[in-house]
Amino acid sequence: MTRSDPFPSLLRAFFQEWLVEQRSASVHTIRSYRDTWRLLLRFIAERKGGGVARVALADISADEVRAFLHHTEHGRGSTIGTRNCRLAAIRSFFSFVADRNPEYVAQCAEVLTVPLKREPTSAPCYLEPAEVEAILAQPDRSTVAGMRDHALLSFLYNSGARIQEALDLCPDAIRFDAPHCARLNGKGRKERICPLWPETVTLIEKLLERQPRAPDERIFVNRYGKPLGASGVRFKLAAYVDEAAKAVPSLRSKHVTPHSFRHATAVHLVAAGVDITVIRSWLGHVSLDTTNHYAQANLETKRKALEQVGAPAASNVPPSWKRDASLMEWLDTL
Template identity: 75%
Template sequence: MKKNTEPACHRHDPFPTLLHSFFHEWLSEQRNASVHTIRSYRDTWRLFLRFVAERKRKKVAEIKFADLTATEVSAFLGHAEHDRKGTIGTRNCRLAAIRSFFHFVAGKEPTAIAQCTQVIAVPIKRGPIPAPCYLEPREVEAILAQPDRSTLEGLRDHALLSFLYNSGARIQEALDLTPEAIRFETPNCVRLYGKGRKERMCPLWPETVLLLKRLLERQPRRPSDRLFVNRYGEPLGASGVRFKLAAYVEAAAKMVPTLRSKTVTPHSFRHATAVHLVSAGVDVTVIRSWLGHVSLDTTNHYAQANLETKRKALERVGAPTRGGKPPSWKRDASVLDWLDSL
């Protein structure tokens, strides 16, 4: 009998093993990725494999590593953006999940480096960066006034929204909050875990701490239990918070009409925190740490969006006077001082 000298990787396609190792060994154990990252990557690969299977007229279980080319990746990204009506940001998140896998494979399968390199080279798509829609202080106050704090549900919603505005936390960071992460003694602060399991400390107003204390008095929780739960004691979900918030915003818009033109989500409170900190003169590097931004460019985006800060800067410059020769920029100390302050 003739011995089969064909390499094992050719007889048995390595893709299923590689994908299993990527999720269970690389993401979970070596990278210690959060459950949210793993689920996001999982959803991307579900969509990608179904897309490739349909194009190749195969079952998903029949897909081989050789089928996952840069051409297929580019086609999938176009499908995700145009056919599925996804945003450019969603498209780039899908690409990040796919790239991460091929970076992993390149280190495991040297013979696949050429294919991996081609996929990794698929560029992200740059799009317009809109100014974040943030809430003015009076709009925040109007929304916070809506929950009926005489009920447990209203007390919980008021405490949650107040916490979001105080801390600038992402919605899932807030929903993951446990009593043991809060320092109820002075100085009041909270420990949050952001993207990539990055830990940061945020100061809390005494008023916010008092609200959290009252919530715990009405609905006691163990130190390691989630703080914000539903009537059955189960952790709140982000979709439920969005639904409740929409009702509060609709009611608040009757008092503050400007809310009618805004799409308010839990993330809007994070935007409001950032812009209001900028307006208060807090240094952007402090705000970056406060919000857990990876890049300072993200924080600077809020500084550019803050119209109140721009208005104050314009007032410091002053309107041009009529007649006479305009002063030299080099001799105009007030303008130079203003530029130095930016």
Template identity: 65%
Template sequence: MRMTASFVQLLHAFFENWLVQQRNVSAHTVWSYRDTWRLFLRFTSERQKRPIARLSLAQITATEICAFLQHTEVERHVSIGTRNCRLAAIKSFFRFVQAQEPSALAQCAEVLAIPSKRMQRRLICYLESDEVAGILAQPDRSTVEGQRDHALLSFLYNTGARIQEALDLCPQDIRFDAPCQARLVGKGKKERICPLWPETAALLLALLKRHPRAPDQRLFVNRYGTPLSASGVRFKMRQYVQAACQQLPSLSSKRITPHVWRHTTAVHLVASKVDVTVIRSWLGHSSLDTTNQYARANMQTMRDALQRFDAPSGIRPPPRWKRSASLLDWLDSL
């Protein structure tokens, strides 16, 4: 059976029709998939010595995909998590193809059978309260840029928002009157409401007064007035962490990213004995299993539990089944 659509047509239909119109995925998902296919097509083109425009679907084999995944890990030095995200983007396309091209079912099955790579789950990195205070003290709040960074970091710590959730924040999403709160749009376009401390709301309001924004414009912008990027936040955060290391040497052993602030919020909520279901709603987790990992990460909580757990006061008699002369006699006595 001959294929009815070319590879280029299928890729166009996947992005423009399937992802955007049919599934209505977020722009960030589209951008992530786009970046994966950019890298993959360039890699395959160089590997097969063929221009990208002349690649066919038949040449996008499971072997090529596995070679690309190996290349991303070895040559580009990406993490296993990023490698699995690249694979997920490619698999999504082939799930679309198998419904459009019955003649490619065998090829799609081979691609979809490529397993995700298991990775080591490392201990969650989070900040102690004094480390949070030390980093928050670094931005020069006399400047617009410093005031913006201080408000953004305070907002991240208050809400536990993902970095893009915070950067998408507009004035219309914030309630400045008591009870102060912010509306966040997370993964899967799921909305949630996060409470704000009056201090955090005051920081955001002061930033708006100094740098006014329309209700539907992004609150956190760069010096040119365009929305701040996640990479820009990471760059500034590294500077503040390096400066804070002078007073807090413990920071030098930690890799601080915007997501670490989210972990910090969760761990501190657990330490404050907030109910785990409330933390789940606060952070926008889809599963309680994700939230429960923060209880395991908080050493102080485990120390408190150990103190509440009574140590054995003496030697206790063995259980009845161990005292029985014969296991069969014990079973007969039941």
């Protein structure tokens, strides 16, 4: 890389000035963008046959971006959603470069035309109440780790929180007196209040008795007192699901993640007849369309609606297109 190449200073300014100071991006967004650029630079360096330090701005062409996205999806086995997240991070940088250095606007425009990939929209996989109970019964609550896992999974189901929202939870964000509730910080640093069952609050109180935490310290930590990570929770949950599947075989056909509890909360609220706008506020959705997916997912709710409509009465009168012989004859001539 020549000394005149602006890429290192542009990338540094993008993260330090644009994302942090001007956009005030969350730490999760910054880490996601950081990981994207780590992968992209290593990918281009391998294709060019040099080190990452030799990658120039001109090397990051639209063709290289397309090749990287193909590798992300097919080489690394990532989902289309992950592919689109990688592209969003790259697009954001080149939008910044186009504003900062207009001489690169042609290259930026080519990269910005790389399209997002549409992915099929499937109904969210959610857990039935019996499946939730079977999973919650697995942690060994005689140990601190088991108490922690049971309290965490119970909190996820009670609140419908995203996994990182739950892992960021501190004692001062919980109202332990009635009416019980928790203050969650969601995407875009939007704060919302979720009601809690007394049973959930009791579980957290017992955990804090065994594993005390300061008011501003995270509640769910590992045996070294360090905050749990989402990957560790997924690993432990997979083991609990395997055990629970022995009693509830339907779990074997489901891909259960911490987010599955959020889906379950939403669908069960719909089944209980809770207004969809209340559920939207409960889950922290920006758009009501997102919440409506859960209304469509609950088969039991659909069945009850169908019972209210009833089957159409049988009729011996043939449809009009069968009664009009002249029309059928005319269609046959076409």
